[in-house]
Amino acid sequence: GAVVSQHPSWVICKSGTSVKIECRSLDFQATTMFWYRQFPKQSLMLMATSNEGSKATYEQGVEKDKFLINHASLTLSTLTVTSAHPEDSSFYICSATGLAGYNEQFFGPGTRLTVL
Amino acid sequence: DAKTTQPTSMDCAEGRAANLPCNHSTISGNEYVYWYRQIHSQGPQYIIHGLKNNETNEMASLIITEDRKSSTLILPHATLRDTAVYYCIVRVDPVISGYSTLTFGKGTMLLVSP
Numbered sequence: 672g673a674v675v676s677q678h679p680s681w682v683i684c685k686s687g688t689s690v691k692i693e694c695r696s697l698d699f700q701a702t703t704m705f706w707y708r709q710f711p712k713q714s715l716m717l718m719a720t721s722n723e724g725s726k727a728t729y730e731q732g733v734e735k736d737k738f739l740i741n742h743a744s745l746t747l748s749t750l751t752v753t754s755a756h757p758e759d760s761s762f763y764i765c766s767a768t769g770l771a772g773y774n775e776q777f778f779g780p781g782t783r784l785t786v787l
Numbered sequence: 788d789a790k791t792t793q794p795t796s797m798d799c800a801e802g803r804a805a806n807l808p809c810n811h812s813t814i815s816g817n818e819y820v821y822w823y824r825q826i827h828s829q830g831p832q833y834i835i836h837g838l839k840n841n842e843t844n845e846m847a848s849l850i851i852t853e854d855r856k857s858s859t860l861i862l863p864h865a866t867l868r869d870t871a872v873y874y875c876i877v878r879v880d881p882v883i884s885g886y887s888t889l890t891f892g893k894g895t896m897l898l899v900s901p
Contacts, residue, residue: 675830705888714874715831715891764830766889775821776889778830 673699675767677779684755685787692750692782694765700745701767705776706738709762721748755786791875796896799869805862807895809875812856819880820851821889822860824871831874831891834860838880865899872896 674697684690694704703722707715719735721727721742729735739751748767752759762783766776792810799805811820821836835842835849837858842849848861862869874894 677830707891714893715825717888717890720888762828766830775833775836778832781828781830783828 673697673767673769673777675701675765675777675779677763677765677782679782680780681783681785683785683787686756687754689751689753690755690784692752692763692765692784694748694750694767694779696746696767696769696777699767699769699777701748701769702745703768704742704748705766705768706740706748706750707764707766709764709781715764718750752784755784757786760784760786791877791892793873793875793892793895795893796898799862799865799897799899801867801899801901802864805865805869805897805899807860807862807873807875807897808857809860810857811875811877814855814877815879817879818877820849820855820858821876821878822847822849823874823876823889823891824869825874825894826868826871834873865897867899867901870897870899 676695678693705720706718708718709715717730718733719727719729719740721740723742723745727740742748762781764781766778768776819836819838822834823831825831835847837849851858872894874891
């Protein structure tokens with residue numbers, strides 16, 4: 672099946688700094704990528720949807736100026752958490768869907784962010 | 788997309804079949820039933836999906852009732868590595884609708900024991 676990678680797998684940063692997380696589709700072209708957040712013992716919550724070459728669409732309650740999403744190519748999307756605070760500590764997961772014919776999302780392994 | 792209801796947790800002995808139920812009584816005619824699972828601290832993994840016919844693949848079988856208001860995911864011979872949270876999701880086929888959003892509920896925590 673299609674493979675999606677994320678980097679880094681975990682990151683620890685100080686409060687107030689910015690952190691970038693990369694999501695790559697390794698063997699297919701991802702026209703749409705999704706970013707989810709998952710707090711401990713909770714389900715995945717969709718943060719935003721991004722299509723290659725256009726601005727991301729954010730879910731209600733997600734601050735677009737805090738969670739910057741760039742989908743510059745068909746194989747790479749990045750999520751930058753700006754001015755991170757301890758409450759941003761979470762498990763961030765991306766997924767990707769390809770060209771017409773794919774009807775399931777392929778998920779990355781996730782990135783564990785801890786803000787001190 | 789229609790709402791789903793799943794038990795919070797289930798136990799299964801290793802080697803036995805695991806039958807995970809899902810209720811989706813408000814499902815629409817053009818909505819599919821999808822199953823994903825999430826092993827601890829990993830991203831979700833696609834398992835199977837179906838519209839109205841029963842489906843089987845190398846991972847599992849999906850049984851959908853005739854009225855489509857409920858379904859059961861069957862892992863025929865559960866192993867310890869099948870311990871995970873299993874999510875039942877109902878959505879319109881993105882190939883038809885043009886979008887592919889998944890809405891995750893709380894899922895069922897399946898614990899497979901030796």
